[in-house]
Amino acid sequence: MPVYKAPTRDTRFVINEVLGLDGLTALPGFAGASRDITDAVIDEAGRFVSDVIAPLNQIGDKEGCIRHPDGSVTTPTGFRQAYQQYVESGWGTLSAPEAFGGQGLPHVLGFVLEEYMAGANQAFAMYPGLANGAISAILSKGSPEQQQTYLPKMVSGEWLGTMNLTEPHCGTDLGLLRTRAEPQADGSYAITGTKIFISAGDHDLTENIIHLVLAKTPGAPESSKGISLFIVPKFLVEADGSLGARNAVTVGSIEHKMGINGNATCVMNYDGAKGWIVGEENKGLAAMFIMMNAARLGVGLQGLAQAEASFQNAVLYAQERRQGRALTGPAEPEQKADTLFVHPDVRRMLMDAKTFIEGMRALCMWGGLQVDLTHSAETEDERQAADDLISLLTPVIKGFGTDMGYKTATDMQQIWGGHGYIRENGMDQFVRDARIAMIYEGANGVQAMDLAGRKLALNGGRAVQLLFKVIDEECASAADGDPTVALVAEKLAKATGQLKAATMWFLQNAMADRNALGAGAYAYMTLTGVVSLGLMWLKVAKVAAAALAAGAEDKLFYEAKLTCAKHWALRFAPQAGALRHEIEAGAETVMALPVEAFAA
Structure with missing residues (x-):
């Protein structure tokens, strides 16, 4: 049976050390975000989903839902009881407004819960997840009467x-x-x-x-x-x-x-x-796009979550499964074979997964913080900047996040070999569940066109220029000090240069040939995702290097962060140049063939 343990240690690192959430308690809506409260929320959410929700994942997959002759629908065994525990524990109220019975905590903590729920059981998580989007729409566009009629019971989870x-x-x-x-x-x-x-x-x-x-x-x-x-x-x-x-x-x-x-x-x-x-x-x-944007961020979290769940199970299998010998000679001569961990290609897949997962978690939580800052930042300029950043990056979090989530799930299944193809081992479910995230709430090609065709030019390109400014400043402040930090900054600056050039190419060519925009949009979304992930790894590397310099006790944790940051610099960042060239190839071959040639 597959396992899932909520990644609370890494979440606490992102929330406390990378985002510094407890330093924002003076802002509206952040008063309850002290470190002791956020740590308690993270740990308790982790325990709840790991103990209550995760054990139902395979059950739900095997049983499915049943429509009865009278038109009523029942959910799989255990779902109703687990949902009642969810409601009684108040998890649905976490970041909902206090005026309607919510706890009023920052949205970024709601993102933590969403990731854990989807990692433990994506099908179950969708029930309350969709309600959150409906609540957002009614909050924004509903009349006072509609809000009073529906929101209290939707916030509580009764509806x-x-x-x-x-x-x-x-x-x-x-x-x-x-x-x-x-x-x-x-x-x-x-x-x-x-x-x-x-x-x-x-x-x-x-x-x-x-x-x-x-x-x-x-x-x-x-x-x-x-x-x-x-x-x-x-x-x-x-x-x-x-x-x-x-x-x-x-x-x-x-x-x-x-x-x-x-x-x-x-x-x-x-x-x-x-x-x-x-x-x-x-x-x-x-009004519906208020729901859609909330849902798209939630779906990006699903991509992250399925990658995390499949990764955990691949790591366990690689530790236990013995096949062949290390290329440099037997790692454990007393055993008949070494574990899968000695093989560089297995390590490659695991390192790609770990680097994506931990970088994507930071990106999602940083995105969640931007959602909060659109309402709570001190100045109007800061609120506008946060809104610009999260509007620009929502299609990236959804599109790039779910593309990579699905790829990670299939790579982790690959590590299991033939056993990953056997249903009882559960790796196939991660792949099958991850696949829908690339399709619903706007297929990823639509996300790419939203980014390249709409978000880039919005307000004269204000949002993308702000992203470039944030990255440039982050790179400039990393010139001296730890060599890994300096390497990541160097590679991020070069990758961002490729993104800037691709952006300029779009601006110069898209008006003359709209098909060129459509043909290059997907590569542009992916390139933006690679660069955004690098921004997060630079932030993380700075924190990790500082912690190690200060003599941090959890040395292995912080050293692993620096290794993953370097892995991004050496293995992810080089993709930027190829993606730029793909964008600049335009639409010539994409649109060249007559329709009948495809059926020949």
Whole structure:
């Protein structure tokens, strides 16, 4: 049976030493982020997910969810009891606003919990994870009455939420959606249509589910500018807060999927269901993107989480499995064979994984801090800078993070050899669960186009120029001192130079040839990911070198950080030049062949 132990030691290092969260307690929303509280949250969250949620991962994969003849859905064995423990322990309230029953802690601590939950059991984590996005949308765009009606019980976890975008004929191009919303005399709307791929569309974890549904009102433009957002509860809510009649929303079927089988991915049928508009008519896409952006960061955490879970199991296997001898001679002559750890190619995969995972954790948590600083930084300029950075890097965290998460999961399966292909060992589940993260909440090609086609030019390129400034300053402050820090700074500066050149190439060529932008966008997203990871490794290397110079007790931990930072410099950073050349190749060969040539 596969194992999962929440990586609390590394998380504490990132939160306390790299981000210095306890130094921000004077800012609004950070008062409760003292070191003793954050350490307690990290450790207790780690224990909870490792002991309660992780043991259900394979069970959920094997059993899946069941739709019954009456249309109701039940989750796998143990899910409901575990969710009740989750609610009773208050985990869902961690970073929710105090006005609606939350603890009001920084979002970055919520990111810690999200990573642990997804690493322990991604399918289970999706149930409360989607509710967090719905809460964000209602907080931002909902009326005071809607907020009071729905948020207290959603924050407490008594109710969960969903997001309903996709239709059978309509995925990324939401302007094509057909779900209709007819205004009613009482101010509500009758919602009619079919949505597909709706994660957590129905289940037995809570007494009510609050669906956020995109639909078009009569006479609305046929494009995406004609979309509105509606709250459509599974059970109607009476004036006193009690539950009333069942709404006209039902589950048509549960999708049979490659992975995340413990989550109920549903076809949802709305047959004149009663709903209420959120925000302004025809402005629903902007409201939904509040959910989408929160979800995209959460999906990036899923990529990290599946990489971590698969890595832990690969390390254990490599320690135990004996095959062949070290190239330099037997490492353990008294044994018939050496462990897998003696083989450089196994080490290569493990070092790539460790370097990605720990760098990505720092990037995700730094991103979570930017989310907090958009609201809590001292000055308007600082708040704007944080918003610019996280807006720019959200598609990178989602796209690059899940690409690398999936690659890591397959590499870790590779270390297991044939045993990794056998279902009972669990490595296949990490691969299958990781695969969806590259697809949902906007496929990674869409993330690349969001980055290269929209975010780069936004506000005259302000965000990307800020990122370059942050990196340049970080590199400049590392010129002297520890040799590993200096090496990482040197390689990061060169990789950033490649990113700057690729950015300039886009600015000079994309307007003349939009296909060149589309053909190079994915490589640009990957290049930005490599550079962003390097920024984190430079920050980490500085902290690790300083700790070692000060005589830190946990010498092995900090030395390993420096080794991983050097691994990024020597093995990841060189990718930047190749990615730039790929971008500058343009679209000539990509778009050259006639369609019929592909079927020849």
